[in-house]
Amino acid sequence: MKGKTSPESAAENSAQMHTLEAIVASMIMVGIIIFTIQATSLTPLTSSTANAHIEAQLQTMGQDMLSALAYSAYGQDSQLKKDIQNWDGTKYVWNGSGYRSTDSQNKGLQDSSLADVLKLIAVPRGIAHNVHFSWVTDDGIMSDEPYIYNGDPSDNAVIISKKVVLSDNDVGNKSVFTADTGIPDADSSTDFYNIVNVKMTLWRM
Known part of the structure; x- marks a missing residue:
């Protein structure tokens, strides 16, 4: 057994x-x-993966900044719109302590929520940045002008944008606003003035 x-x-x-x-x-x-x-x-994907991670972080950071600035309470203008309303066509650069006009170092960028947010978030982290305003001209051509300019972006730069609709009431004196900024009245027969595309470019130094 x-x-x-x-x-x-x-x-x-x-x-x-x-x-x-x-x-x-x-x-x-x-x-x-x-x-x-x-x-x-x-x-060669190791560095590319790292770059992609950095770009994703910058993309999220830029979207959060513009989204926060584009928010407007009922009956009030957004901070982003106010920055466009207060702009006089001047280009500003970061000089290490503040944003100064390229035409005169004595002229600083005042009452700008974009500048305040970039100074608070981007500058301490060593993130270079440009901000451009673009719009359609009377000839139907896209015009692009720098608001804050800090040099040519690197290859791993990211671009985030927000469109801001302007009405005649938003710009006040249309002739003065057009002369200062170059942004024309796209439709003089209605209250619609123009659409400004705020384009933010971010990259690591």
């Missing part, structure tokens, strides 16, 4: 089988990790 397997022996065999399975699974996982590391090191 064949001897019966004792409960203790069966339990021991089962434990050994589980241990063997765990070892095999561990070896497979280690093999997968090694293969992944080797494959990554053989391709």
